[in-house]
Amino acid sequence: MTIVTIDRDQDIAVVTVNNPPVNALSQALRQGLWDAAVALDADPAVRAVVLICAGRTFIAGADVSEFGKPPMEPHLPDVVARIEAATKPWIAAIHGSALGGGFEVALGCRFRVADEAASVGLPEVTLGIVPGAGGTVRTPRVAGVAAAVELVTTGKPAKAARALTLGLIDAVVTGDLRTEAVAFARAALDQPLPAKAADRAVEAPDAGFWAEQETVIAKRAKGEVAPLRALACLRKAAEAPFAEAMAFERATFLDLRASDQAAALRAVFFAERAAPRPAHLADAKSLPLRQTAVVGGGTMGAGIAAALRDAGLPVVLIERDDAAVARGLENLRSIFAGAVKRGRLTETQAAARMEGVTGTTDYAALAEVDLVIEAVFEDIAVKRAVFAQLSAACRPDAVLATNTSYLDPRLIAEGVVNPGRFIGLHFFSPANVMKLLEIVPTPDTAPETLATGFALARSLGKVPVQAGICEGFIGNRILKRYRASAEALVRSGVAIAEIDAAMRGYGFAMGPFEAQDLGGLDIAFLQREGARAAGQEVAETLGDVLVRAGRKGQKTGGGWYDYTPGDRKPQPSATVAELLGDRLAAPRQMDRAAIAEHLVGEMAAEGHAILAEGIARQPSDIDLTEIHGYGFPRWRGGPMFATTPRG
Numbered sequence: 260m261t262i263v264t265i266d267r268d269q270d271i272a273v274v275t276v277n278n279p280p281v282n283a284l285s286q287a288l289r290q291g292l293w294d295a296a297v298a299l300d301a302d303p304a305v306r307a308v309v310l311i312c313a314g315r316t317f318i319a320g321a322d323v324s325e326f327g328k329p330p331m332e333p334h335l336p337d338v339v340a341r342i343e344a345a346t347k348p349w350i351a352a353i354h355g356s357a358l359g360g361g362f363e364v365a366l367g368c369r370f371r372v373a374d375e376a377a378s379v380g381l382p383e384v385t386l387g388i389v390p391g392a393g394g395t396v397r398t399p400r401v402a403g404v405a406a407a408v409e410l411v412t413t414g415k416p417a418k419a420a421r422a423l424t425l426g427l428i429d430a431v432v433t434g435d436l437r438t439e440a441v442a443f444a445r446a447a448l449d450q451p452l453p454a455k456a457a458d459r460a461v462e463a464p465d466a467g468f469w470a471e472q473e474t475v476i477a478k479r480a481k482g483e484v485a486p487l488r489a490l491a492c493l494r495k496a497a498e499a500p501f502a503e504a505m506a507f508e509r510a511t512f513l514d515l516r517a518s519d520q521a522a523a524l525r526a527v528f529f530a531e532r533a534a535p536r537p538a539h540l541a542d543a544k545s546l547p548l549r550q551t552a553v554v555g556g557g558t559m560g561a562g563i564a565a566a567l568r569d570a571g572l573p574v575v576l577i578e579r580d581d582a583a584v585a586r587g588l589e590n591l592r593s594i595f596a597g598a599v600k601r602g603r604l605t606e607t608q609a610a611a612r613m614e615g616v617t618g619t620t621d622y623a624a625l626a627e628v629d630l631v632i633e634a635v636f637e638d639i640a641v642k643r644a645v646f647a648q649l650s651a652a653c654r655p656d657a658v659l660a661t662n663t664s665y666l667d668p669r670l671i672a673e674g675v676v677n678p679g680r681f682i683g684l685h686f687f688s689p690a691n692v693m694k695l696l697e698i699v700p701t702p703d704t705a706p707e708t709l710a711t712g713f714a715l716a717r718s719l720g721k722v723p724v725q726a727g728i729c730e731g732f733i734g735n736r737i738l739k740r741y742r743a744s745a746e747a748l749v750r751s752g753v754a755i756a757e758i759d760a761a762m763r764g765y766g767f768a769m770g771p772f773e774a775q776d777l778g779g780l781d782i783a784f785l786q787r788e789g790a791r792a793a794g795q796e797v798a799e800t801l802g803d804v805l806v807r808a809g810r811k812g813q814k815t816g817g818g819w820y821d822y823t824p825g826d827r828k829p830q831p832s833a834t835v836a837e838l839l840g841d842r843l844a845a846p847r848q849m850d851r852a853a854i855a856e857h858l859v860g861e862m863a864a865e866g867h868a869i870l871a872e873g874i875a876r877q878p879s880d881i882d883l884t885e886i887h888g889y890g891f892p893r894w895r896g897g898p899m900f901a902t903t904p905r906g
């Protein structure tokens with residue numbers, strides 16, 4: 260296959276890139292672009308060049324799979340410079356995404372036009388690196404420093420309309436992209452050409468601007484280094500000559516590319532892309548999902564229904580009586596109202612979301628649904644009763660799923676008519692926001708049912724992870740170990756606030772005790788009490804002592820910490836010290852890094868046990884679970900990655 264082809268529209272050459280799946284800048288593509296620039300410079304019949312891509316997208320960036328290998332010529336900065344130095348103007352015609360090196364190639368072109376659905380961006384910081392082919396140097400020259408700071412330090416792409424406002428592109432076109440780009444090129448030739456990006460001046464902000472940005476970015480980055488290094492590149496671009504800024508950017512890029520953070524973020528990048536289509540299900544066909552239902556309209560059920568509606572699926576919401584139906588619909592309405600408030604949905608879109616929901620108590624409404632997700636109270640008898648009704652009301656080939664977080668799905672499934680169509684789908688709260696979906700087959704679950712779980716995850720934009728059956732599956736089992744290990748440190752005399760600070764220092768938004776205070780200590784307590792009532796031996800936890808004393812977390816004004824009303828700031832608690840007093844050893848100091856290393860090591864140890872038991876299929880599934888369900892810092896790669904020595 261030829262990756263780069265050239266054809267003509269009279270005096271305009273059209274260079275087409277075709278390097279599926281995403282036109283990543285492999286060595287062959289870089290060489291192809293270089294050769295095209297040389298050939299077209301030498302062709303007197305050509306007055307301008309349109310650069311366009313085949314397939315789903317414009318060039319989506321450097322080929323990330325080449326990052327671990329020695330760089331090969333021609334290097335991308337040279338290719339971009341060659342296009343920029345061309346004797347005729349190049350016009351990038353963008354559809355899909357022009358990302359990273361792809362946008363840098365577009366910046367080497369004299370003009371950028373895009374269709375309405377396109378976006379452009381420099382997402383390198385999300386891979387632990389900075390742009391390496393002039394992104395930090397040309398963007399401020401083309402669109403100004405403020406736009407460049409936004410684009411480069413957040414890594415978030417800008418949609419075409421916004422990109423136009425920011426000055427990142429020159430035009431948004433509505434018709435056929437190639438035709439429009441060729442017309443744009445002809446019109447441009449009638450005007451004086453703008454300067455090449457490299458030759459443009461930058462208006463440099465004062466030192467105060469950079470100091471302010473540094474504070475904001477450091478706070479957001481929580482230990483991630485690339486965003487601040489990217490800011491330093493932008494400052495150099497604003498204050499130093501072009502060539503010096505290019506050299507600075509390249510050195511930063513090469514340094515970061517070899518860093519642990521970049522290795523971690525690359526591993527997560529590929530794990531996330533592999534997760535929705537696991538190799539072991541390559542031959543399993545998923546079932547069609549047209550009509551869906553959710554049983555239970557509480558926080559979880561409403562969240563799941565919202566996620567289904569966001570993916571455009573119609574939902575029947577079942578509750579046990581009319582008042583509960585009304586409450587469930589109200590929960591859903593308030594989720595969409597929140598999305599409107601945050602600017603994620605328009606009023607019209609929110610109304611359309613609600614129109615696709617039917618609230619009812621009547622299981623007969625489920626006769627035609629393809630998938631039902633049960634999200635009722637965590638009580639085996641209640642759940643079994645629901646599944647008995649579902650078995651009677653649904654088609655035998657409908658997929659019946661439970662959202663249980665700690666009951667045994669095999670016990671819930673007892674008595675369903677078609678056990679092959681039963682599966683666990685464990686969402687995380689808020690279910691319309693959290694990316695993780697644990698997919699839990701029973702021994703009877705048919706491969707196509709399992710494949711349907713993954714297909715659902717794809718359509719909801721979730722990160723699916725297959726988990727085997729054990730208490731807590733993957734995520735909650737590791738959470739339990741993490742909390743128990745943190746409590747063990749407290750018993751050994753380490754201060755609660757020190758442990759939380761250590762985990763924040765590691766990159767978590769919250770430490771284990773602050774997180775429990777936010778979520779409530781009573782849920783896990785009730786679970787333990789349930790197990791005790793069932794005759795299991797469950798040792799007393801420090802959390803039990805606090806809950807028994809009425810300290811369930813922020814909602815009761817105190818848990819592991821005290822809170823003053825209206826303030827979420829945790830204050831070390833004399834009451835807690837007193838309540839736990841004789842259970843704790845004498846206070847001792849422990850280095851924060853050592854605390855974090857110990858607790859992450861404990862998570863990984865549980866992860867290894869989970870792998871050995873076949874509960875998780877591969878270490879990266881454990882890492883994705885922790886990153887997308889439990890706030891593990893992405894740039895650490897997850898507990899398994901973080902504790903695996905790299906050569």
Ligand code: 3H9
Pocket residue numbers: 280281283315316319320321322323324335336356358359360361363382383386389390391392394529532533
């Ligand atoms: C960079 O450019 C550095 C430069 O500044 C400096 C250079 C000197 N490389 O996501 P999808 C694969 S850093 C290799 O499911 P979508 C992906 O693994 C780069 N492979 O598609 C998957 O493979 P498979 C900056 C890549 O339509 C397949 O393509 N760029 C790359 O949902 C489809 O991916 C980025 O960070 C890559 N760069 O979304 C862009 N990208 O089929 C990252 C994708 O075997 N990419 N693959 O499983 C994306 O954001 C999305 O892929 C995109 C398409 C939005 C483009």
